[in-house]
Amino acid sequence: MGTPLCTTSYGAQGGADGGGFMPGSQGEGNAVAKRGYGSDNLRPVTIKQLLGAEHPNPDADYFMLDGNEMKQVTFVGQVRNISTQTTNVTYKLDDGTGTIEVKVWIDAEAMQNDEMDMGAGKKKPAEQGYARVWGRLKDFNNRRHVGATVIRPIEDPNEITYHLLEATVVHLHFTKGPLETQQANGGATNGHAAQQQITNGYSGGGGGGDSGDVLRMQGVSQMAKKMFACLKQTPQTNEGLHAQDIATRLGVEITEVKKASDELMGLGKVYTTVDDDTWALLDI
Known part of the structure; x- marks a missing residue:
């Protein structure tokens, strides 16, 4: 039996004969x-x-x-x-x-x-x-x-x-492999460790107090790490946080926040929501 067509509540499914786009639906045989x-x-x-x-x-x-x-x-x-x-x-x-x-x-x-x-x-x-x-x-x-x-x-x-979340899931499927493959190769253990790092970042653990410990991002500026940590640790709606709010919380100029946002957007970590100066995390 072939993989059934994947559908969503938003009607974002493939054609009746073309197959859906979710991982696992590409090879209908x-x-x-x-x-x-x-x-x-x-x-x-x-x-x-x-x-x-x-x-x-x-x-x-x-x-x-x-x-x-x-x-x-x-x-x-x-x-x-x-x-x-x-x-x-x-x-x-x-x-x-x-x-x-x-x-x-x-x-x-x-x-x-x-x-x-x-x-x-x-x-x-x-x-x-x-x-x-x-x-x-x-x-x-x-x-x-x-x-x-x-x-x-x-x-x-x-x-x-x-x-945006679905596009991320499909991208990870093709770049990291299906979940079943990762588990077979021990990926489940590594995934658990990565999840623990994220959890520590939320709670302020992970040692050192450096905001970069949230994901231990390499080659990323300190300002970008601080903005990332601020977005992760601040209660907010789906709209995210405005540049002025982030600047006030971090005690920096708004221009520094906008520069950091460009860096994080380039890494695929944040995306704009209600306007060009409001960001939310694209991190699952």
């Missing part, structure tokens, strides 16, 4: 390959991953991410700009890790049907609102964009956090 889908699965990503994915050659219809083929993708982001042209509508999306253009090509008949749907209450993405995209990454004239098959506004803010 020869039956899928015979239908011509193969690795044409749906993967949750961040914009930074899209911009950093490798393109094997100009004629390839896929990209490589974490050593695996990536064709169809889904991601979320805030709509910074909407530009309507004769042939397409271009959305500029920002998810805190980067920005990318999303193009929705206009079909006259589909547009007429869409206008009828709008009259029935169907919503479209709006500037400064959040949206989820399904589509394919494209590279045209050395500039990347996503050709969207679907783009819809996000109404539940939990979907944003859910997606």
Whole structure:
């Protein structure tokens, strides 16, 4: 029996024949390959991953991410700009890790049907609102964009956090291996030790009192370590902490906090939430 299609409460599942994107759902066996889908699965990503994915050659219809083929993708982001042209509508999306253009090509008949749907209450993405995209990454004239098959506004803010966590889980699956493999290789013991370090960081243990002990991050500035520890140890909502709040708690200038945030975002440790100066941890 093949692995069942993975679905979520936000409808972020693969196509009925293409397979889901969660770890373990890639290899449906020869039956899928015979239908011509193969690795044409749906993967949750961040914009930074899209911009950093490798393109094997100009004629390839896929990209490589974490050593695996990536064709169809889904991601979320805030709509910074909407530009309507004769042939397409271009959305500029920002998810805190980067920005990318999303193009929705206009079909006259589909547009007429869409206008009828709008009259029935169907919503479209709006500037400064959040949206989820399904589509394919494209590279045209050395500039990347996503050709969207679907783009819809996000109404539940939990979907944003859910997606970022899910993208992280899938990334770890491909870079660290499936959980079963890690356990078979003794990874469970190492994972327990790492979890204990995090627990010590929360409680102020771990010795030395240095905020860097939270994760013992190597090659990271002291300011970034302090900001990371502040975010981890301060009670907060899903929105995280604002730069001014962090600066006040640490007794530093807000410019130092923003510099540290750039460092942590580059490491994939934090992401922006309600605005560009409010961060939450992307650490599970």
